[in-house]
Amino acid sequence: MATRVAPSMTGYLHLGHLYHLLWVYAYAERMGVPVCLRIEDHDRSRARPAYEKALFADLAAFGMAWRGDVLRQQDDVTFYDQQVAMLQDAGLVYGCACSRRELADLQLAGAPELFYPGRCSEKKLPLEGHTVRFRVGPDRMRFKDERLGWQEHVPAQQCGDFAIRDRTGQYTYQFCCVCDDIQQEIRHVVRGEDVLPSTGRQLQLFHAFDAPAPTYLHHPLLCDEAGNKWSKRQHAVSLRSRLEKGVSPEQLLAEAVGLHQPISLATALECVTGQLNQSAS
Ligand SMILES: [Zn+2]
Incomplete structure (x- = not known):
């Protein structure tokens, strides 16, 4: 029984990520389970070693520990290959x-995400x-959902048959995510509301693998003063650069929960637990 943090190695962490980490650690504390660490580097064209180095320095600065070995998606794709063979x-x-290009032409105007209509499903390619x-x-x-209550998703209407590997052999986020949760025996997943709609398709993958599905908690996304989501900010100032400029971790923890005076990790976790209790009541 564990939960996990799985930062994507396509950039440096910013304040929105710190807020997410606080939700993961606060929930782990509440459930009395450890946090596992996964390096999400399945996107070989975008993952950079510098981001990973910064991640470890950031976690150390905030006093965030994890249990067990770090899982790096690029290290070993044997499990992914086996799971695909099972599905096959x-x-x-x-x-x-x-x-x-062909798929783009098939999309309905205003669709919230890419829908695949199954054109090749009987071609036996x-x-x-x-x-x-x-x-x-x-x-x-x-x-x-542990915070939002009952949810209902219909992948057949949302996305259709979704990609789990591209034609170059690179596995996709949805697929790696489910396989890694199985490998690391993750029973509680804490993630941002922006990815809520993809939960139903992940559950279908868990069922296909005959693996127990984790519980899910989707937390709100951190917004800046202007109401813009940090997750959507392309050039948000990184935690790393602010720490290197001498800003204290305690100051950043305060900012992540909307306070001004520096606070400890324990206090920051209490603030997030308070938000969780409020939304769950
Ligand atoms: Zn096709």
Whole structure:
């Protein structure tokens, strides 16, 4: 039983990430479970060693520890390959030859995300050299979010058969995420509200693997004074550069929870627990 932090190695952490980390650690404390660490570097074209080095320095500065070995997605794809083979045996994946351009032309105006209409689902194309897609079921996926209450997602209407590996062999975020949660025996997932709509499709993957699905808690996203979400800010000032300029970790912890005077990690966690209690009541 554990929860996890899984920062993406495509940039430096900023205040929005710190707020997210506080939610993970606050929830771990409440549930009495350890936090595992995963380096999300499945995107080989964007992951940089400098980001990983900064991540470890940031976690140390805030006094955030983790349990067990660090899982790096790029280190070993054997498990991912095995899981794909399992899905293939069950007839749950197929090769897709559609280009990004072709798919863009098939989209309805105003759709919230890319929808795949299943054009290649009966073509029996090989998986090698093609995009590998997961056949989503028609089911409505219901789950109780630990903060938001009951949710219902229908992947067949939201995204259709989604990609789990691109044609170059690189695994996708959704797929790695579920496989890693299985490998690290994660039973509680804490993540931002921005990714809430993808929970149903992850649950379908857990079911396909016959693996226990974790509980989910989706937290609000941190906004700046102007109401803009930190997660959407392309050039948000990194924690690293502010720490290097002499800003204290305690000051950054205060800012992450909307306070002005420097606070300890324990106090910051109490603030977030307070927000959790408020929204759950
Ligand atoms: Zn296709």
